[in-house]
Amino acid sequence: QSALTQPRSVSGSPGQSVTISCTGTSADVGAYKYVSWYQHHAGTAPKLIIYDVTKRPSGVPDRFSGSKSGNTASLAISGLQADDEGDYYCLSYGGSWLFGGGTKLTVL
Amino acid sequence: EVQVVESGGGLVQPGGSLRLSCTASGFTFSNFWMQWVRQAPGEGLVWVSRINGDGSSTNYADFVKGRFTFSRDNAKNTVYLQMNSLRGEDTAVYYCARETSGSYFLDYWGQGALVTVSS
Numbered sequence: 001q002s003a004l005t006q007p008r009s010v011s012g013s014p015g016q017s018v019t020i021s022c023t024g025t026s027a028d029v030g031a032y033k034y035v036s037w038y039q040h041h042a043g044t045a046p047k048l049i050i051y052d053v054t055k056r057p058s059g060v061p062d063r064f065s066g067s068k069s070g071n072t073a074s075l076a077i078s079g080l081q082a083d084d085e086g087d088y089y090c091l092s093y094g095g096s097w098l099f100g101g102g103t104k105l106t107v108l
Numbered sequence: 109e110v111q112v113v114e115s116g117g118g119l120v121q122p123g124g125s126l127r128l129s130c131t132a133s134g135f136t137f138s139n140f141w142m143q144w145v146r147q148a149p150g151e152g153l154v155w156v157s158r159i160n161g162d163g164s165s166t167n168y169a170d171f172v173k174g175r176f177t178f179s180r181d182n183a184k185n186t187v188y189l190q191m192n193s194l195r196g197e198d199t200a201v202y203y204c205a206r207e208t209s210g211s212y213f214l215d216y217w218g219q220g221a222l223v224t225v226s227s
Binding site: 032044048098099 | 145
């Protein structure tokens with residue numbers, strides 16, 4: 001199976017909003033509610049920020065939100081802050097575990 | 109507090125073997141599936157393998173099937189990834205992660221162990 005499709009990079013200024021898409025197929029993203037998102041800074045442990053498409057773990061600010069339409073899931077980040085900069089990955093479970101290729105978020 | 113710590117990374121020649129360990133704490137270890145995910149230099153995260161709570165069931169990505177073996181010792185709160193017949197393309201940071209119970213996502217991760225396959 002191929003990785004889920006994410007934009008290679010997105011950017012925004014502090015205070016602005018950005019959205020990162022994650023496109024799969026009707027066999028994975030489109031079939032189940034099992035889409036999660038991870039924030040990753042090089043050299044550190046990836047951090048779960050969204051699970052089951054829309055849910056936020058305790059401690060994750062509500063500036064982070066998730067959604068899904070058809071075969072595409074999205075992560076929205078509002079009120080961008082400097083420490084939001086990093087890599088973001090989606091993960092879908094649809095009988096197998098499939099990551100997106102990752103998106104580098106730059107805060108200008 | 110949940111903690112996940114990998115160890116055992118290093119430099120190995122092509123065709124060689126290496127065993128990674130991952131020790132967890134802060135939860136009832138035997139109740140959870142555990143996973144390995146890797147990231148090659150300049151690349152994204154890629155799922156590698158998972159193991160159930162008692163070690164009786166494992167799944168592998170096609171590119172490691174037959175070469176890697178995932179096992180666990182619940183008495184030591186530790187999982188192991190035995191990697192044989194290593195190739196250059198196995199060079200990566202290997203992350204150990206806890207798979208949540210009741211859904212399908214990874215809620216706690218370690219900081220990773222670097223494996224370099226090179227002559």
